[in-house]
Amino acid sequence: MKxxxxxxxxxxxxxxxxxxxxxxxxxxxxxWGFMECFVFRAFYETNPAAFPMEFKAMVSYxxxxxxxxxxxxxxxxxxxxxxxxxxGNIAYELCRPVSIYNMWFAKNAATRISRALLRCMPIxxxxxxxxxxxxxxxxxxxxxxxxFMFTLALGLGVTIAFCxxxxxxxxxxxxxxxxxxxxxxxxxxxxxxxxxxxFLPKPLKSIVELLPFAGMQNVPLRIYGGDIYGxxxxxxxxxxxxxxxxxxxxxxxxxxxxxxxIVVQGG
Amino acid sequence: MKRGIxxxxxxxxxxxxxTMQYKMSFLLSIIGQFLISFNVFLGIYFMFIRFNxxxxxxxxxxxxxxxxxxxxxxxxxxxxxxxxxxSSIVRNGEFDRIMVRPRSPILQVLGSRxxxxxxxxxxxxVVMFVYGITASGITWTLSRVITVVFMLIGGTMLFTGxxxxxxALCFFTLEGLEFMNVFTDGAREYGKYxxxxxxxxxxxxCTFVVPYTxxxxxxxxxxxxxTESPYYIIxxxxxxxxxxxxxxxxxxGLRHYKSNGS
Numbered sequence: 001m002k003x004x005x006x007x008x009x010x011x012x013x014x015x016x017x018x019x020x021x022x023x024x025x026x027x028x029x030x031x032w033g034f035m036e037c038f039v040f041r042a043f044y045e046t047n048p049a050a051f052p053m054e055f056k057a058m059v060s061y062x063x064x065x066x067x068x069x070x071x072x073x074x075x076x077x078x079x080x081x082x083x084x085x086x087x088g089n090i091a092y093e094l095c096r097p098v099s100i101y102n103m104w105f106a107k108n109a110a111t112r113i114s115r116a117l118l119r120c121m122p123i124x125x126x127x128x129x130x131x132x133x134x135x136x137x138x139x140x141x142x143x144x145x146x147x148f149m150f151t152l153a154l155g156l157g158v159t160i161a162f163c164x165x166x167x168x169x170x171x172x173x174x175x176x177x178x179x180x181x182x183x184x185x186x187x188x189x190x191x192x193x194x195x196x197x198x199f200l201p202k203p204l205k206s207i208v209e210l211l212p213f214a215g216m217q218n219v220p221l222r223i224y225g226g227d228i229y230g231x232x233x234x235x236x237x238x239x240x241x242x243x244x245x246x247x248x249x250x251x252x253x254x255x256x257x258x259x260x261x262i263v264v265q266g267g
Numbered sequence: 268m269k270r271g272i273x274x275x276x277x278x279x280x281x282x283x284x285x286t287m288q289y290k291m292s293f294l295l296s297i298i299g300q301f302l303i304s305f306n307v308f309l310g311i312y313f314m315f316i317r318f319n320x321x322x323x324x325x326x327x328x329x330x331x332x333x334x335x336x337x338x339x340x341x342x343x344x345x346x347x348x349x350x351x352x353x354s355s356i357v358r359n360g361e362f363d364r365i366m367v368r369p370r371s372p373i374l375q376v377l378g379s380r381x382x383x384x385x386x387x388x389x390x391x392x393v394v395m396f397v398y399g400i401t402a403s404g405i406t407w408t409l410s411r412v413i414t415v416v417f418m419l420i421g422g423t424m425l426f427t428g429x430x431x432x433x434x435a436l437c438f439f440t441l442e443g444l445e446f447m448n449v450f451t452d453g454a455r456e457y458g459k460y461x462x463x464x465x466x467x468x469x470x471x472x473c474t475f476v477v478p479y480t481x482x483x484x485x486x487x488x489x490x491x492x493x494t495e496s497p498y499y500i501i502x503x504x505x506x507x508x509x510x511x512x513x514x515x516x517x518x519x520g521l522r523h524y525k526s527n528g529s
Contacts, residue, residue: 024445031449035457038465043314046321178295185302194310201316 003098008106015114022118029123033066037134052198056137057225061196063127063136064221070115071156072191072217074163075184078108081167082176091264101255104167108160140226147233151220154240158215161247162187168251171258192218198227212247215240271374278378300387304337308395311459322464327402329460332487334392334399335415336458339422339482340451341392344385347427349377350434357437363526372521376434405490414486414500421503422482426451428506428513429477435513438520450477458483481505 040058044051051058070076081104084090093100127136139145166183170176188194190213197208197218208214219236222228228236286293311333315326324332353376356362365375405411433447454477457465462473462484473479482503489499 021445027446028449028453031446031453035453035465035469038469039457039460041466042321042460042464043318047318050317052317173291175289175292177289178292178299181299182295182302185299185306188303189306189309194306195313199317200313 004102004106007103008110011107011110012114015111016118019118022115026119026122029066029069029119030126033062033123033127034134036062036065041133053196053222053225053227055133057222057227058196059134060136060225061221061227063123064224065193065217067120067123067127068116068152068217070112070119071152072159072193074159074166074187074191074216075180076112076115077163077166077180077184078104078111082170082180085167085170086175088264090262094259094262100259101164101252105160105164108163109156112156112160137225139224144223144226144229147237148220148224151223151237151240154237154244155216155220157244158212158240158247161244161251162212162216164251165247165254168254168258171262187213187216190214191216196222198222209236210239212243215243271370274370275374275378278375279381282381297387297390300385301391304388304391304395307337307456307459308333308391321460324461324464327399327404328487328491330395331399331403331405331490332461332483333459334395335418335487336422336455336483337388337392338396339419340426340455340458341385341389342419342423343426343430345389346423347377347430348385349380350430352380353434354437354441357524358441360526362524366524373431373517403490405492410497410500411490414489414503417500417503418482418486421506424510425478425482425506426454428510429454431510431513431517435517435520438524454479461487478506478509 037059040055040062044055044058048055053061065072084093093103124136127134130136139148166176166180169179173179190208190211192208192214197205197214200208209218215236219228219240223233223236311326311329314321315329319326321329356365356376356379362372365372368375400407400415429447429450433444433451436444436447458479462470462480470480470484473484474481485499485502488494489496
């Protein structure tokens, strides 16, 4: 366990060095956030009755989405891992007395957390002092906030566990490009990054909510705004936990198979 | 000029042959690119199932807007995305080699990169374009057809200009600036809705800072029959001035280029 924590620490420290890159990213995310707010305002003003959640909750959803982009963006994958598989450097990693799965998981968690740490604060602070319709609001009570934090962490876990599957699949396909772009574009839609899940039509919505992708950003961000509560909340958190465990188990299993059959590339 | 163009196509054919060495990856990337822009369409589709209209625009009108904008972007991307990799060309000193060759630097930069996977987006753009045009329910008079053609030409010039500025800035910063994505990918993404949907301020920004509305909002008003003024037909061609400014910035950067790398 200790070695994975130190992998985590090293990566975290490394990630925190890229401050200028983070500043540039923040600018982009503000533009994105504002444009999203404007789009949803336009729809809200056109027909408030058809809007499936409170507008305030929607605004919080958008700003949290931008602030914690690094947590949930499946397209932000670790290129080093793909490179090491492609170039054959993976052989060195395999020689080490560590589990590949745990090591990559720790590194990924560190990269995502460091990116989010650098970016979330400025975005959230500004979002809280914006003028009225676009102002982010506090959650209803402290309990909601605690549950939000818990599911945020769990959501990060689900996202990483899913990305791990893509890394491991690229053991089999060698060139990661295709697999990666294919899976990420699929997830983009099902996790609610394109259109938040409540906006989908009823039958589709109830199916999508059962998929693991709903446990990424959908659950924590909607809990924050008070869109998921009561019985639905318990169910959502339970489902999220189950998917997290399942994805990790599948990932570990696949990793074992991959390690046995591995062909080291390069020379 | 003629030799320049044949050289450009030679560059492209070299890149195509090298990409085709990884056939499976090539195929999946095309599918992926297709899906990514398909997601944007799904976004519009599901929003309109719920809302039917936004700020007075119906589904088919927004679809027309989205498909034309996507087509404009894809055309520009097809020719001018080579500027995207320009930061690394400057940084590793490759640009010195380009400078000493007796051909236009722009031509060589454009020929340096040609991503075939963009065919996925182009394919998507063509499908959407055909769908958008047929589903729009517009009676296609000659003047409207000309408007669409002008929009495509104007939009291609506009996005080419933005790609060029992006590259020109690399002369000074040596690094690609991430926030420039707002003007390319961001504009493509949010250009799916007519810019007045976002409110007055955005409409102004998109007219006077970067003239997106010239190839989107204004000619669209003419296409949808909301104005009869014939000026709206030629508005898209106004982007030629924008392209000229961008070219000026590029020339300025080129003159101030200091060699870099080893």
